[in-house]
Amino acid sequence: MSNTPKVPSLYEWIGGIEALEKLIGEFYGRVRLDEIIGPVFSKMGADHPQHVAAFIGEVLGGPPVYSSNLGGHSEMIRHHLNRHLTEQQRRRWLSLLLDTYTDLGLPSDPEFASALVGYLEWGSRLAVLNSQAGVSEPSASPMPKWGWGEVKGPYITGGD
Numbered sequence: 468m469s470n471t472p473k474v475p476s477l478y479e480w481i482g483g484i485e486a487l488e489k490l491i492g493e494f495y496g497r498v499r500l501d502e503i504i505g506p507v508f509s510k511m512g513a514d515h516p517q518h519v520a521a522f523i524g525e526v527l528g529g530p531p532v533y534s535s536n537l538g539g540h541s542e543m544i545r546h547h548l549n550r551h552l553t554e555q556q557r558r559r560w561l562s563l564l565l566d567t568y569t570d571l572g573l574p575s576d577p578e579f580a581s582a583l584v585g586y587l588e589w590g591s592r593l594a595v596l597n598s599q600a601g602v603s604e605p606s607a608s609p610m611p612k613w614g615w616g617e618v619k620g621p622y623i624t625g626g627d
Contacts, residue, residue: 474615474620474621475620475621476527476528476529476614477527477528477579477582477583477613477614477615478524478527478528478529479528480574480576480579480621481527481573481574481579481583482573482574483524483529484520484521484524484529484532486573487520487523487524487529488516488517488520489571490520490564490567490568490571490573491516491517491519491520491523492516492520493567493570493571494516494563494564494567495508495511495515495516495519497563497566497567498560498563501559501563503555503556503559504556504559504560504563507550507552507556518533518537521533521536521537522537522543523586525610526586526590526610526611526612526613527583527586527613528612528613528614531610533610534610539608539610540605540608540609540610540611541605541606541607541608544593544597544605544608545604545605547594547597547598548597548598548602548604549598549600549602550598551598551599551600552594552595552598552599553595554595556595557591557592557594557595560591561587561588561591564587565584565587568583574621576621578615578616578620578621579621581616582613582614582615582616585613585616586611586613589611590611
């Protein structure tokens, strides 16, 4: 029997779907008011924040709600086709999301932050690439699965 504690998934560490829905709901409230990315989301449906929370939750190790109910990664790619997103919009999306995260007081663990920012950087860059002219409809694309990365779990003060 091992005394090594179970390392939680990123989904568990952030606080599950409740924390993600709070984060993404607050974030998109701010997006609507933003002059750089607000126009990109001006026609988003009321359920958009819940869909994004489900997607991110699944990527971070939560239940496959987005894949089961909303089409999986290929469908997320389709949502970005021909949107012509810019690097300025991507960076604003990212900084606004991270500011919202901090303002809500969600876990500030450095390893978690590293993993989350790593995924958000990767995913937002993928969104920009897939939003440009000439990108074809995606074929089956596996759902990304993000973990702790190079670290073995959350930072523990005083640990080695």
